[in-house]
Amino acid sequence: MATDSETLPAEGKGQNETLVIAASSLGTVFEWYDFYLYGLLASAISMHFFAGVNETTGFILALMAFAAGFAIRPFGALVFGRVGDIVGRKNTFLVTMAIMGLSTFAVGFLPSYDTIGIAAPIILMLLRLLQGLAIGGEYGGAAVYIAEHAPPGKRGFYTSFIQTTAMIGLILASTFVVSLRLFMDADSFNAWGWRLPFIFSIVLLSIALWIRLQLEESPVFQRMKQAGATSKAPLKEAFGEWRNLKIVLIALFGAVAGQAVIGFAAHLYPLFYLEKIAKVDGATSNFLVATALLIIIPSFVFFGWLSDRIGRKPIMMTACVIAVFTYFPLYKALVAAANPAMAAAVEHAPVQVVADPRECSFQFDPIGKNSFDRTSCDIVKAYLARGGINYANIDAAPGTVATVRIGEESHTAPDPAKLKGEAKAQAIAAFQEEVHAGLSRAGYPAAADPAAVDKGRVIAILCVFGLLATMVYGPLAALLVELFPARIRYTSLSLPYHIGNGWIGGFMPTIGFAMVAATGNIYQGLWYAVVIAAITAVVGIFFLPETYKRDIEA
Template sequence: MGEAAFADWGWRIPFLISVILLGVSLWIRLQLEESPVFKQMKEEGTTSKAPLTEAFGRWENLKWVIVALFGAVAGQAVVWYSGQFYALFFLEKTLKVDGATANILIAIALALGTPFFILFGWLSDKIGRKPIILAGCALAALTYFPAFHMLTTAANPVMAKAQASAAVTVNADPGACAFQFDPVGKEKFESTGCDIAKSALAKAGVSYTSVTRPRRTGEPADVWIGKRVLVAPEPWRLAEEDRAAAAEAFRKELAAATAAAGYPAKADLDAMNKPLVVAILFYLVLLVTMVYGPIAALLVELFPSRIRYTAMSLPYHIGNGWFGGFLPTTAFAMVAATGNIYYGLWYPVIVAVITLIVGLLFLPETFRRSLHP
């Protein structure tokens, strides 16, 4: 329908169509009955009168909440968000693949991977929940860096070549460089020349090396692109009304310099190895299915029936909402701070390793447990 029409009114259409999904979900919910175990507990009057206190105020229950969070859900969350959301972010924002193509490639990988949710859920009924979830975390920790390097070469080979042949360096006083964590997307990071330079490079998907300059009051940050040097504007030296224009002029100069050094403004679809991109994305989705397929059954089986709903909600929602939800923002901040476009992967890798260790040591196998009290 075109960008103008979509921005004006077309974006409302998916929300209107979702009314159909709301009706379907409401119908499904009305068909559901309580489990036989819960019905029995209600009849016998043995349901918990204070589920919050019982779930989180007693160590014998709270310890399993903590084990579930760090020994299963946190790792599941970062693998899930990396394989779907961060992979899309990386393709579109870092590798400069246009939005439509990036979404189509992700959609193909998801379509291919979706049956494996059922497969790994079924397999967890045979061999257990724990080995499948922890194997997914282990594979993620071991293979994320080579997988995303391979994704760069396959999706934007011109950028991969530029990274190898035209190194970019930012020289600045580290005290003048902020950690660019922006969870709500409102911060512009224009208070220092270092922030302006690093933010522009990170958003352009240009990998760079940070060089610590000896602290010298007032010395501006500069960016080396091959043998060319660009000096970043220092806002404190300029009149307030001139700061925004100076920052924008520097960003344009930086974009022109990186383009001249071989860094593409967008990915060349003709040069892209689309089958390989889909194969890599499918592998990332496959790891998602390994950790997510068995997770609901594991959480249900881990907690006593009388507090199950309350006890499993906290690790599931904190794990996915916080550990997973902040992944793109945190990873981008890590990239902007270090200059390495792959450095943000340390976040999911470290969390996955923590889950692997805690899960191996403390998480029990649950697949043969009775759901009765």
């Protein structure tokens, strides 16, 4: 617990607190800008770096490249958390910023798959891993740095400003991407315009480094170092002693895991959902998400401030419980608002796939060797998956040729066992045209009608998602700082935070869309967020201690 600071000398805090908040927060904004570009440009990245596979697989692989940066974050937390507890807070997050910014800048000049083949996605993945490694040390450093400057009773308020940085970074990146899409034709943007936000990041890196260089070391760390009270083995002390490891596990499953999925369900998952499921064009999707996030940013500070008065735990657990019961109806309302024609078609002319389940493959091919034309079921599902069509599965007798039902219509797929070569290709093309015509007659749109998108309703729904995220995220930094002793604080809080946000939350878009591809149900991926939020609510309510009145130097 945060009760081991009695060995520290009682010096005053010599640095302006406004500068601490502004410098730490602004620097982190730029890092999140870099990080979110991958998610915002997943379609372009899929096109340029994963061109050797089918479209559905390419998009999932692009999301996996995005998720790879999250996967490595806990290792960055271990590396840089240890450095931060031994060497200091300030120098550690200067190093993480430099690594992250340079790896992002390099993507802007990385040759595509068509130019250097398989080396392109490999290098992209390596750069993404470097970026994730760096951000693994960033959040913990910034959160600890601000909290250790905050006066008693204001830690939630002070650290809430850094909680806004992820949203501001996403808005900054979204604004840049939307502006390019508005002022460039689609061909130019897809060919080279998507690289500009990555190249521009070098400017932001220079500004962020200059800002961070104005800071001094944390006063808590300075006093620990003067007193010889810093940990010599923070990893062993944090994770090798049950009294500390127990708190790490409670922090992960009783706070961070729920925060992670609720956070991603508020910004990145809706963005992918609008584009790939509701079929809203990219520029509009980015605009709607960015507008909603801009509206809810002040609520981060509000809930941070409120947590200083009523506690961190009741606010965060309330958000988790609400999320469990509202995500399915809210996402259905989101589709209805963004693409009412699709929602109406799903309701009045549902699509069903009647097939032998043993002939149905999972619509994911990471090495690009499966064309999904070996069975009639694969032919059907590959076409529907590419179109983002919601469908239900009905098991048929062994050997049955797959059939698509669209409302009252039925369309039987060609049997590839009876066809070869050009005849097979022609039969598949004819079947796809037939299904396309049937979907059109049933009212399924190829894309959302821009005039029919109810932007007000979409933004309102996105704001609800955002408010839940601010409830659980606004008080989080203060909670994590207060849970752990100062000598191992950087290490202890960084690992659960980055396991939660790197693994549990970071893989939400990838796992969610893989679940959609596997089942055909466009809402199936929401179960991932709902189950994790429910686990956090249970663990948090029963095991997470309240921390808001703790003295982190007592």
